[in-house]
Amino acid sequence: MARGQLRIYLGAAPGVGKTYAMLEEAQRRAGRGTDVVIGFVETHGRPMTESMIGALEVVPRKAVNYRGAAFTEMDTDAVLARRPEIALVDELAHTNVPGGRHEKRWQDIQELLDAGIDVLSTVNVQHLESLNDVVEEITGVPQRETVPDAIVRAAEQVELADLTPEALRRRMAHGNVYQPEKIDAALGNYFRVGNLTALRELALLWLADKVDDQLDRYRAEHEIATTWETRERVVVALTGGPEGDTLIRRAARIADRTKGAELLAVHVARNDGLAGADPALLATQRVLVESVGGSYHQVVGGDVPAALLTFARGVNATQLVLGASRRGRVAQLFSPGVGVTTTARSGSIDVHLVTHERAGHGRRSFDATTALSRRRRIAGFALALAGMPLLTVGMHLLPQSLTLDILIFLAASVGVALVGGLWPALLAAVGGSLLLNYFFTPPTGRFTIAEPDNLLALVIFVLVAASVSAVVDLAARRTREAAQASAEATTLALVAGSVLRGARPLTALLERLRETFGFTAVTLLERDPESGSRPDVQRDPQSWTVVAGVGGPPCAAPAEAEVDVPVDDTLSLALHGAPLAADDRRIVEAFAAQAALALRQERLAAEAATARPLAAADRMRTALLAAVSHDLRTPLASAKAAVTSLRSASGEHAEVAFDDEDRDELLATADESLDQLTRLVANLLDMSRLQAGVLGLSLIEIGLEDAVPRALDELGPAAHAVRVHIPPDLPEVPADPGLLERVLVNLVSNALRYAPPDAPPVVSASTHGGEVELRVIDTGPGLPEEEWDSVFLPFQRLGDRDNHSGVGLGLALSRGLAEAMGGTLTPEATPGGGLTMVLALPAVPPPGYRPGHPPLTGLKAVPPSDLDLEQE
Secondary structure, three states, X not given: OOOOOEEXXXXXXXXXXXXXXXXXXXXXXXXXXOOEEEEEOOOOOOHHHHHHHOOOEEOOOEEEEXXXXXXXXXXXXXXXXXXXXXXXXXXXXXXXXXXXXOOEHHHHHHXXXXXXXXXXXXXXXXXXXXXXXXXXXXXXXXXOOOEOHHHHHOOOEEEEEOOOHHHHHHHHHOOOOOOHHHHHHXXXXXXXXXXXXXXXXXXHXXXXXXXXXXXXXXXXXXXXXXXXXXXXXXXXXXXXXXXXXXXXXXXXXXXXXXXXXXXXEEEEEOOOOOOOOOHHHHHHHHHHHHHOOOEEEEEEOOOHHHHHHHHHHHOOOOEEEEEOOOOOHHHHHHOOHHHHHHHHHOOOOEEXXXXXXXXXXXXXXXXXXXXXXXXXXXXXXXXXXXHHHHHHHHHOOOOOOHHHHHHHHHHHHHHHHHHHOHHHHHHHHHHHHHHHHHHHOOOOOOOOOOOHHHHHHHHHHHHHHHHHHHHHHHHHHHHHHHHHHHHHHHHHHHHHHHHHHOOOHHHHHHHHHHHHHOOOEEEEEEEOHHHOOOOOHHHOXXXXXXXXXXXXXXXXXXXHOOXXXXXXXXXXXXXXXXXXXXXXXXXXXXXXXXXXXXXXXXXXXXXXXXXXXXXXXXXXXXXXXXXXXXHOHHHHHHHXXXXXXXXXXXXXXOOOOOOHHHHHHHHHHHHHHHHHHHHHHHHHXXXXXXHHOOOOOOOEEEOHHHHHHHHHHHHHHHHHHOEEEOOOOOOXXXXXXXHHHHHHHHHHHHHHHHOOOOOOOEEEEEEEOOEEEEEEEEOOOOOOHHHOHHHHOOOOOOOOOOOOOOOXXXXXXXHHHXXXXXXXXXXXXXXXXXXXXXXXXXXXXXXXXXXXXXXXXOOOOOOOOOOXXXXX
């Protein structure tokens, strides 16, 4: 059976028309005779979306009971049994009610696809896993429901449902997205123009990456190697030389000329495993690449031009930046070099050859000294000086044969090469040729050769001996370089691991450096910018500050250390306790570059940590001033207006006469306004005590059947319609009666504010997992899940950050008081629409319970019964 195909409608924010577009496509398919059913579509009460359902068949939803409440989910089994050609399943990232077959709705969709059913679905960009933290940083609202990017990327089609921010806000203002009472809050919070613009850009960029993936797959499937210039991609080649900084900056300027261009840096490592570049410079250049917005890559290859072009074509690069050759003029006569060869093979890729200070000055001088140890070289010279004469004496005892003599001397030269390397072997070859000429080549006893064949044999002997000795020396050199490269790679891998695992990367890095090279102390010093560049600044402790140090007493100035490694203009790494070999300096320089990066990251993290509480305090202060100015003014104005009216109607010069009913109404208005003002001031005081940590608690065991009626009585006539469901055998909870009453008053008053007149709030209670859960349920307009956390922010109401609708302290204070009593306060979506606030408090253990026994095993969830306590 062929697997079904998935088509996803991607949106930047709620309300852009994803579900509408999905239903529109379903109507088109149904009009062509395709069997289409609706597995799950959430219209959110939007009339235009509901009208688009039309005559489409809707598979009934499945009812799910969870914690005493009823929910509805897609009936996956019913859709599978129906086996349509196409199923519509809205909200791809939705989390199913616990207890079902799958945790996430996208898993249900995968089951439908496996059954051969095509699926149309929707998702918002804030629900993509890779963008979850980015969206939270932009909007300030965390997203609980996410879907792995791989699920969306695997879809056969992803279509963008797009609207400009202005058009989406107009749609909201016209009531086409949210209910009227939620519009102002949404426009002032999540749906601000800046937020919508950023979310739209994220959606476009994510979809562009998805299109790039599809293009790469198409090119790979059709074996297309030519460059398609769909987007500017600039690749800069790094050799690990000092010219790398110049090349990176030049390539960054080229990329900046085109909006959306990508910058990629690549280093081609030798495929023999040997170190051909300075790791310290590469580490520094990698940091520079990332600081200008590029990415760093490393490939392995023996043919550098071929490796560069293979990488460039693989990433669909349009431009390649290379440095002018450092090779001298003579060397360029024998080989054209990487730049010329790459340009000749580049095809449609533009190649930029950038000049620099090192161009044409030759490469770094190569270490021409032998790779063998001094002891082996001495042994080789001794063997050549003493062994060749002794061999000559011994050969007189053998039958005379020039061919045999040459082979014996050749074997001896090879042996000297194996022991002492190049120069002892050359000495043995030259000495052996002279001895062969004098003692064994006719005419003997003279340095002359009579036969041309003998001359040729001696020449071949010298060449073979020299070649073998050179090969041996080269093999030893390569072995040493490979071992050094392996050691450096291992060291850098350990450095990366210790830095990633350490709580303080800079300290972990310096400690790893100290252990690796056996230093007694490693100190990172920072020079005072005002010290200038005096000649004695390296020895002046007053000009330097110890940034970090490990091991023994830190060095106060670079001159106090055995080794001083400058990091940049202001930082220096002081190493004390052991000399540093010249071959190890470059790996230490790599440590130094990473230390500078780690220091910058620690300082940025410290600045961010310092700024967060200051910013929070500033936001709190600004919000308080803006909110209190509104909420204090409103009840004061109402009370003053009522009192002024009463005063104007009294006395001899009364301007207006009020009857008893009018007078009672004015007095009630003043009383209600003053009560509102009293609650506001009490909330402000309690919130200040909570934030200061000085809130007093007096916990006693109390039953909710006692606390709920008192809270409803405090709310007055407005709470008479509230329906209460509290089981008679509900356990007591440890709580402060006054604070618990405050929490209940705030929760119920909030529910009364948004509940429809014909559907009053419901207060129900049950037990679950050793806790007593009290639910305050309203069936009002509800609140999008992405805004649930915002209602608990102090001085917010429905996430309205402009604070023009009131202080909104009730829910923030309620959560704080609940947590102070050891409980929690969390929101849930009311099935069918609305918002449910769940207050969970620990249940008092039953009689006979002892610590260490299974906690409260006798408690079970009690479904709400008929009206046990009902406020009429």
